[in-house]
Amino acid sequence: MTSKNSFLASCKENQKRRVWVWIVAVLSQLLLYGGMTMIYLSRIKGVYANGGFKTPNAFKEGMCQAARDALGFSDNLYGTIFLLAAIIGMQGFSYLFDRKKVDMYHSVPVSKDRRFAVVYINGIVIYLVANLSGMVLGTVIAASQGAVNMDVLATAGLAFVWNLFLFLAFYHMMMLAVMLTGNRFVTVCAYLTFVLYEYGLQSQISALKRIFFNTYSEYYLGAEPKLSVIYDCTIHIWNIKNAQNAAAAAAIAMPIVAKWILIGTVFLALAYLAYKKRPSEAAGVAVAFPFMKPVAKVAVAIPVALLAGRMVYDTSYENELLQIAGMLAGGLIFCAAAEVLFDFDIRSIFRHLPSSGVALAGILAIFCIFKWDIFGYDSYIPEQNKVESIAISADGYYDNYWDENQQYLGQGEFEKENMFLTDVSPVLALAESVKGADTEQMGDARPVQILYRLTSGRMAARMIRVDYDDPGTEELLNQIFRTDAFKKGVFQGITDETSDADLTRITYSNGPARAVIPVEEAGRLREAWLKDMEQFDFTLVRHNRPCGILYFHYGDYNQRQWVVYDSFENTVSALKKLEAYYPMELDAADIESVTVTCYHNELSQQDNAVDYDMQPRAVAETWDAGYTDYTVSETFYEEEQIAQILPHIYCSWIDAPWADYKDLDDNYSLEIVFKRDSTYPYQRDNYYFGYSFYAGQVPDFVAEATAYTGESCEKSF
């Protein structure tokens, strides 16, 4: 028996007023978990019925995976968690919106603290019982079909914790929204503001940076919000879902959960404070604390105005005048709407003009800061003694990277974690050399991403454009490329022999040919390649093209590419010893035909001239008008002709990092078809491959055969 006045009795009494919330919460969770589990399992059974699983064990694994997906981390639940938190939070405390209820609840001898605790805890109990009911139902369904194992249970347990703290973060936001407002509509607006504000503001600020700052880059430091729960849960869910097991999922999820706990605690503390300070007479008014009105108006008007300006900018073909007009109009409309909302009176549209003026001034100030780069964002280069290390990514090399859990890792992410250039002077000199430079005047302007790690612990990222054709730039890039720190930050696993344990295959390819090398040779090949890499610098990769690529395959999907150049004598020698080396130049006897396509770029450029200096609208209109096709193709079958072509071509399927694209003639492309019965060791399903001519090396007979005569001219739309 509980005393009539005990805390539990109060909780029980309060729950009587929340019956419909119970029904909504429990039903939603039962339907979601039960439905998802049944659907996921039935899909797997369908696949099995169609012969999709080779063994019963594979089928069982598939069923367990399906149960794991249904009971574990699922973004399908986010909608209900978001809504349940809102409904439970609002229903629990919304008595504060009704004067009649406030008169009753605040006059009875129950302390504010107890009432807060009772409503708050009951809200959590509703969610917990509903969520657990759903999970239990899902688990029972999965168990009845033999789809439960320890990993499923562990993942479900972990997801329960994840979802609980996600709920709590949203719940506390809604509680604060209720405490600060006085009616349901404004509460929902406040809730959405809390949930989306940072994300919304961040994305608008990033958009302004993209529009106005030449050196802005999200390559190393993304523009992702730091405290946005909704952003966290949507972005990280994929990594967590794809984690190999519950432990790997926990490693990703727990730091995020810890952050949510922190955020949720702050919102709870603010909600409690607002609850204690909230005047009873706030029932029914829009905003409980009058001083919040101008603050809220200005704070929300700014991102709304920025969004309006951005929409106008995008739809007006990047017209800045219209952008600022759109921003001001958006800001004004929002301020007027806010005043109407605050007073529930259309006549209040022009009330409190000073705060509207502050909002507009803020909007204008933000525009000016970005438009005229008031704080010198673009010209920022840190002082050398304030830079601890640098990571740099020079345009021209792309690879796949992954982490210790075999999860995909972005190139920038990998470089950020692995490249620590302590000799920072060449990078700073490079940045200084292009400060204020006109990229239009550059021969080959390429983006270079830079991450400054400052001694203060702060990080700053910039993107500069450098001229790869400039000898000074080449020298500075050489100094950077020659460092071990750069190589380690670009070529994954360059010195990491431990990862060879996961090595499943080594192959070498010159494009069409692919040789398989025993994995036992990994050490010897690495040693040879590392020795050759001592000569690695920008000049080497800029002015030479690889003769082939070594692929180290890990697991089923991951591979690392190690480029091999003709000058890599040690590697080439090792490959030759392994009979895995194939020269880039092909043998005409192996080739069935060579189809050369000439695009006649000079003609199409004249005919379809697009002045890229024109306003975007004019460019779009030019494109919309259609273009003329000047393409001429010719296929050569004669071995003699083919033999004359082969010395002048390069396999366009081989990545040539940092190489000068002008070395190849982009006016022509070649398609080589190999003979089916040739002795060439094809390792691919394809028997035709793409090639390009080296610039200025197109044989005359080819040029004549693919000359434009006007017959193939056709108008396309």
Added chain:
Amino acid sequence: MIEIHNLTKQFEDIRAVDEVSVEIKEKTVFGLIGTNGAGKSTVLRMIAGVIKPDEGTVAVDNMPVYDNVEAKKRLFFIADEPYFFVNSNARAMEKYYSGIYEAFDREEFYRYLEKFNLDKNRKISTFSKGMKKQLALLLGICAHTKYILCDETFDGLDPVMRQGIKSIFAKEMEERGLTPVIASHNLRELEDICDHVGLLHKGGVLLSRDLEDMKCNIQKVQCVFSAVEDELKALNGLEVLKKEQRGSLCTITVRSTREEVEARFATVDTIFYEVLPLSLEEIFISETEVVGYDIKKLILG
């Protein structure tokens, strides 16, 4: 005792209560009279601890009431529109209040329900306005708090019910010292219930007096004096609040005891004189006219 000192409350630009000071003594029925917007509900809500005064203090038995559970245990507040839980009945409300007020008398509550013909199982939403007020009053009475604050609670009650509630108040006052505080905009509704009346106007207190004191200290005399000298002699030294003359008939309202007035008029030569009883309404008219208000416009409409 409830002591209200310099109570002030402002809602945005409106000063709803302006430096109100009143003492509500125990075991009396205190009537708070005022027009709509005079600040009665705001004063009651501040006494009940629902809203916090901007300035001034409210003390219930020497305890500040706002956010004070101990003080609130001594109060039961019936708002002008009492709130009942959605889809609830009298029984559900009893369960709620009996869980909060330790001294709630459940048996008495059900007994009263029967007396007042209120069905304990019927949904309150189907009750008439008067029935809801009766239920709220019964809940308040049975909560056995020392003070019961009623905001316009008697409006809409039929005379029989009013009499019933009045009897219960009388019984409870006698048995356990209940002190009802009743706010109303209608002076006539309170006349037969209140012992003490406070008149609010535009947020301030115009007057606060015991009804008996008021009745004893104001007298209305109708008379015909034999000569002007007699009139001057009779009224000399008396505080005349109002004087009306119709022909030779004078109607004079004076602040004095009945005995003193009779003694004074006995010494002068009158053709006719009579000391008449004053209604509460007339007392208020006289009192407020003195301070420059036309009470008819204020509360009698």
